[in-house]
């Protein structure tokens with residue numbers, strides 16, 4: 001019998017619980033992450049080395065993305081339910097084991113996904129800014145209940161090296177704790193996530209940090225973790241995959 005080495009140190013697990021999120025490296029071998037990066041360009045039908053092609057999404061990408069609400073003029077390219085094998089290969093056994101460590105749940109609670117959500121942020125003109133501090137699962141139409149919550153753990157796999165102001169996620173360390181405290185202060189009033197989100201502006205959440213992930217880094221975040229998308233004012237798109245359990 002082989003004993004699988006735990007992928008995260010105790011310090012990193014403690015950091016996740018303290019901050020409500022963790023940006024982790026080395027859970028995806030570099031070759032797999034770089035193959036995933038190349039697959040992103042194939043899926044979008046663009047040439048990474050030719051910015052002239054970047055506005056021209058492939059017919060397949062457009063058909064799926066437009067169906068999912070994508071606006072071709074938008075800087076956010078979303079592709080729901082993508083099954084490209086080189087993207088799915090990024091969900092490694094080490095990533096699954098890390099999530100078991102972070103949540104204290106059994107390893108088999110985290111099967112690798114059979115499809116993924118692509119969220120790529122293309123470069124924009126103008127001033128850098130983040131937009132819309134929020135926690136996930138608060139879309140009113142979905143009617144997610146606040147407890148136990150719509151997910152156990154959420155993930156973003158980054159598939160290129162992201163410079164400062166290059167569209168990295170912005171996150172508020174520790175903000176999940178006061179948000180949870182507000183929810184627990186009146187479980188009836190805050191039965192639904194969308195209602196809790198309305199009162200997020202009343203919570204003291206401090207200052208955010210801008211993450212600068214490298215290709216193959218994974219952001220894990222917890223229920224109530226406050227974060228925001230940011231504008232990409234660099235030269236290359238930010239490439240990422242989303243999944244939650």
Ligand SMILES: [Fe+2]
Pocket residue numbers: 134135136227
């Ligand atoms: Fe979000």
